[in-house]
Structure formats: structure tokens, C-alpha cells
Amino acid sequence: MKEIIAAIVVIIGIIVACNLWGSNDYAEYKIRQAPGSGEMSIISKPGMYWDGFADISTYKVSGDIDFREVTTMSDGAKVTFSGSVKFRLPADEATRLKLHKDFGSYDNVVENLIKKNTVDVLSNKTAPMFTASDTYSARKPEIARVLEGQLQNGAYDVYYEDVKMPDGTKYRLAKVRTDENGKPKIIGKNLLNEYGIEIQQVVMGDPQPEEKILKIIDAQKEAEQTAVLARSQAEKARQETITITEQGKAAVAKAEAEAKAKAIIETTEAAKNRDVAKLNAEKATFDAEKILAEGKAQAEANRLKVSAGLTPQEAAEWEYKTKVGIAQAVASVKFPANMIVAGGADGNSANPFDAIGLQSLYNLSNQMAK
Numbered sequence: 432m433k434e435i436i437a438a439i440v441v442i443i444g445i446i447v448a449c450n451l452w453g454s455n456d457y458a459e460y461k462i463r464q465a466p467g468s469g470e471m472s473i474i475s476k477p478g479m480y481w482d483g484f485a486d487i488s489t490y491k492v493s494g495d496i497d498f499r500e501v502t503t504m505s506d507g508a509k510v511t512f513s514g515s516v517k518f519r520l521p522a523d524e525a526t527r528l529k530l531h532k533d534f535g536s537y538d539n540v541v542e543n544l545i546k547k548n549t550v551d552v553l554s555n556k557t558a559p560m561f562t563a564s565d566t567y568s569a570r571k572p573e574i575a576r577v578l579e580g581q582l583q584n585g586a587y588d589v590y591y592e593d594v595k596m597p598d599g600t601k602y603r604l605a606k607v608r609t610d611e612n613g614k615p616k617i618i619g620k621n622l623l624n625e626y627g628i629e630i631q632q633v634v635m636g637d638p639q640p641e642e643k644i645l646k647i648i649d650a651q652k653e654a655e656q657t658a659v660l661a662r663s664q665a666e667k668a669r670q671e672t673i674t675i676t677e678q679g680k681a682a683v684a685k686a687e688a689e690a691k692a693k694a695i696i697e698t699t700e701a702a703k704n705r706d707v708a709k710l711n712a713e714k715a716t717f718d719a720e721k722i723l724a725e726g727k728a729q730a731e732a733n734r735l736k737v738s739a740g741l742t743p744q745e746a747a748e749w750e751y752k753t754k755v756g757i758a759q760a761v762a763s764v765k766f767p768a769n770m771i772v773a774g775g776a777d778g779n780s781a782n783p784f785d786a787i788g789l790q791s792l793y794n795l796s797n798q799m800a801k
Contacts, residue, residue: 453479453482453487454478454479455474455475455476455477455478455479456477457477458491458492458493459489459490459491459492460473460474460475460489460490460492460527461473461474461475461487461488461489461490462474462487462488462490462527462528462531463482463485463486463487464485464486464487464488465485466485466486471528471531471532473524473527473528475524488531488535488536488537489537490520490527490531490537490540491520491537492519492520493517493518493519493520493631494517494518494541495515495516495517495518496515496516496518496541496545496546496549497513497514497515498512498513498514498515498516498546498549498550498553499511499512499513500512500513500550500553500554502553502554502558503554503558503559504558504559504561504562504563504565504566505558505559505560505561505562505594505602505603505604505605506562506563506564506594506602507602508562508563508640508641509640509641510558510563510566510638510639510640510641511638511639511640512553512558512574512635512636512638512639513635513636513639514575514633514634514635514636515633515634516545516546516549516582516630516632516633516634517630517631517632517633517634518545518623518628518629518630518631519628519629519631520540520627520628521626521627521628521629522627523627526626526627529626530626530627533626544622544623544626544628545623545628548582548621548622548623549578549582552578552581552582552586552621553578556581556586556587556589557574557577557578557581558574559589559603559605560577560589560604560605560606560607561573561574562602562604563640566638566640567638567640571638574635574638575633575634575635577607578633578635579630579632579633580615581621582621582623582630582633583629583630584615584617584620584624585617585618585619585620585621585624586617586618586619586621587607587608587615587616587617587618588607588608588615588616588617588618589605589606589607589608590605590606590608591603591604591605591606592604592606
């Protein structure tokens with residue numbers, strides 16, 4: 432009997448001990464409501480704490496919720512959005528206590544505040560800014576950004592424009608008013624802001640338009656792809672035309688440059704040939720003049736010898752040697768194959784004998800023979 436009583440006492444002691452002490456995880460905080468007085472306090476440090484039969488509510492510091500909601504877009508189409516929202520609860524004790532007093536538990540905060548507010552902002556303040564086709568266009572990422580921005584900062588100030596569809600139907604498209612810095616104007620904070628709940632990230636899956644809208648979107652996508660392909664082909668053809676044109680210009684420029692270079696080379700070669708011919712002619716003239724001068728000197732020497740009293744036979748012999756020597760000297764002059772001969776002073780063609788001095792040499796020979 433004593434053993435049974437002892438066992439009961441131990442069990443009661445364990446139960447009492449479990450209700451007198453508790454433990455807190457580092458990723459949580461607890462709201463402790465004292466028995467009797469009902470006074471509430473915050474337990475935020477990890478580890479053991481005094482429970483004392485108090486009412487304990489556990490809250491996660493951060494968490495995430497999943498959502499799935501059918502919304503109506505600005506063009507009247509039905510689109511199903513799904514995704515998740517990562518959040519963080521307030522850090523100051525006063526706001527934590529207010530949150531607990533208003534909602535009573537962590538689960539109520541998640542379902543009745545965070546998730547409900549997310550669905551409301553998505554359906555009433557985000558979806559009306561977009562059309563069903565936006566969910567399959569480049570604007571799709573913008574939907575998540577607008578939802579996240581309004582959950583974090585509050586509802587955007589929007590205005591509406593009437594848009595006419597190709598089939599004649601009309602719808603109202605919401606657009607966001609911005610401030611001088613280009614940021615959306617906020618018309619009021621939402622409940623999440625009031626309770627200090629921080630929205631850290633919004634992740635959205637692929638939107639799911641209703642079946643009839645999907646067919647319209649598919650047709651639009653096919654038309655856009657066809658248009659993109661046509662523009663791409665047109666641009667390719669334009670670039671090929673530009674390339675061919677530039678290649679033609681380059682070929683013409685190359686041909687013109689080669690022709691100019693050839694003309695310059697030919698002109699330079701002709702000028703060189705003229706200069707060489709001129710120099711050769713000048714040299715021939717100089718050689719002829721030299722021979723003429725030497726002939727004159729020899730003739731003068733012979734004349735002086737004759738005047739000195741040579742016999743007629745000696746004079747004839749000297750005359751013969753003089754003429755033969757001049758003739759041999761003239762014959763030794765090498766005239767250029769091409770020689771430029773300047774015109775005469777009277778404008779008539781030049782006498783080759785005048786050009787090289789042979790006429791003067793001939794006259795001198797006749798004078799010596801007299």
C-alpha cells in the first residue's frame with residue numbers, strides 16, 4: 432500500500448512540476464497569463480521559465496502562409512492565384528500583447544489577420560490592376576511585386592481608365608498614382624502595418640485563367656510569336672541588304688584606289704624616263720662640246736705649227752691627222768637610245784648637229800683646211 436501511495440505522490444509531483452516550469456525555443460516567444468489576476472507578460476528568452484499554472488500561448492517569431500484564391504481581373508476574366516507569404520511578427524512587447532489580446536492565439540493571427548489580409552489585397556487591390564493576358568505576359572512578375580508592396584506599405588492610390596477590346600467590349604483598368612520620386616502613393620496602411628507584422632517575401636505560382644480565357648491567351652501568344660518572327664526576318668533581310676551594300680561600296684572604293692595607285696605609278700615611271708632621257712641628252716651634249724673644244728685646241732695648235740714654217744707636206748699631214756682625230760673622237764661619243772632634243776630658238780625643229788655641236792666642228796675643219 433505504501434508503494435502505491437508513493438507512486439501516486441511521484442506522479443502528482445511530476446504533474447505539478449510540469450505545470451510549474453516550462454521551456455521556450457529560440458524561434459518562439461510566449462504570452463503568459465497569470466492565474467487569478469490574469470496579468471499578461473512576455474517570455475522571449477530561450478530556456479526554462481516559471482510557469483506557475485499560468486495560461487501559456489506560444490507564438491512563432493516568423494512563419495509563412497499559403498494561399499489560393501480565384502480573383503476577377505480588370506477585364507472581367509477569372510484567374511486563380513496561388514502562392515506563399517513569408518512574414519515576421521512584431522518584436523516589441525506592447526505590440527505583441529496587443530496582437531494577443533485582439534486575436535487570442537498564433538493560429539488566429541495567421542488565419543484571420545495575415546492570410547485574410549493577403550487575400551483581400553490580392554482580390555480587391557491587386558487583381559483589378561491587371562488583365563488576364565498580363566498573367567502570361569512580361570507583366571506577370573509585376574503582379575507579385577504589387578501584391579508584396581501593398582502588403583508591406585499599404586494600399587496604392589489608383590485611378591481607372593476605360594479600355595476598349597478588339598471585340599468592342601470595354602473594361603476599367605486601374606493604374607497607380609505615383610509621387611514626385613516615382614513611387615506609388617499610399618492611401619492608408621493596412622492591418623498588418625498596424626500590428627507591426629513585416630511581410631518579407633511574396634512568392635506566386637503560375638496564375639491559372641479560366642478555360643475560355645486560356646484559349647484567347649493562346650491565340651494572342653501565337654499571334655505575337657508570328658509577329659516577332661516576321662519582325663526578326665525583316666530585320667535579318669535589312670541587315671543583309673546593308674551588308675551587301677557596304678560590300679559593294681568597299682569593292683568600288685578598292686577598285687578606285689587601285690586605279691589611282693596605278694595612274695600614280697605610271698605617271699611616276701614616265702617622269703622618271705623623261706628625267707633619265709634628259710640627263711642622257713645633256714651628257715651627250717656635254718661630251719660633244721668637250722670633243723669640239725679639244726678639236727678647236729688641236730686645230731689651233733696645228734695652225735700655229737704651220738705658221739711656224741712647216742713644209743706643205745707636213746702641213747697636209749697635220750691637217751689629215753687633225754680631221755681623223757676629231758672624227759674618231761666624235762665616233763666615240765655614245766648617244767642615248769632615247770634623247771630629248773629641244774626646239775630651235777625660232778620654234779622650228781632642232782638640227783641634231785646643232786644639238787651636239789657637230790656643225791661647229793665641221794666648220795672648224797673646213798677653216799683648218801684653208
